[in-house]
Amino acid sequence: MALIDLANPTRFLRLVNRLLPWLAAVTVILFAVGLYRAMGAPDDYQQGATVKIMFLHVPAAWLGMMGWGLMSAAALGTLVWRHPLADVAGKAAAPIGAAFTFICLVTGSLWGRPTWGTYWVWDARLTSMLVLLLLYLGVLALYWTAEDPGRGARAAAILSLVGAVNLPVIKFSVEWWSTLHQPASIIRMGGATIDPSILTPLLIMTAAFTCLFFTLHFAAMRNEILRRRVRTMQLMQAQSLAEAGA
């Protein structure tokens, strides 16, 4: 099957129905292994056991950003090729990306209190991540409140592309400005600075969260395709009732 064939919603649904149980099973296995390894990981020499919050915070931050990246790619599909499946992908990713960004902010705050002595500070990394959550809420508002779904989708796509500017700001904020947040310690020149005993469970948890994201995203895309079919059929029913009454 060519990749372009997946752009057909019916073929996409067939593939998702086959793929979802396997993806969900891999997610559960990765979480079981990841949590086991995370709970057995040694304490950090400075932060003690609070380093265990990192196994949630870092994957959630990655997915909050990846979700927006996915929405930006989908926005190109909506605006350039006007493909309905691109809009379905963008709309389905928005609440999931928002949820992971929310997890990132709250776990970061709960980690910050014992580590920095404060739940919140208007530091560049924290603020740019909060902006990402607000952008997500803006996109959701556009989808949920637009009377014409097509116009709502185009407006959300434009905001998704404009908001992509925030992604490099989040990534490089710790280098561009003096921040309380620590600098990059995983994806950096010269390799990760974290000991393998903590890095390995972190990578497994990141893989588990990523699989969870795609499981939820494919399931939400399937729901959105069905919702659009229901809407089309309801409109056709209303039209035929009106014609019968005329």
Added chain:
Amino acid sequence: MILGPHADFIIASYALTAFVIAAMVAWVVLDYSTQRRLLGDLEERGVTRRSREG
């Protein structure tokens, strides 16, 4: 496993994450069953999509 003096912060982080993930899973599962039920009702009433008619 000893979580030390900041156990509350660690437990709260894991509890909140579990709650948000459970809410997302419940959302997709319930939404799926709602859409399937609505589609089934419409098909029972004889409403079909144009692409199927062709």
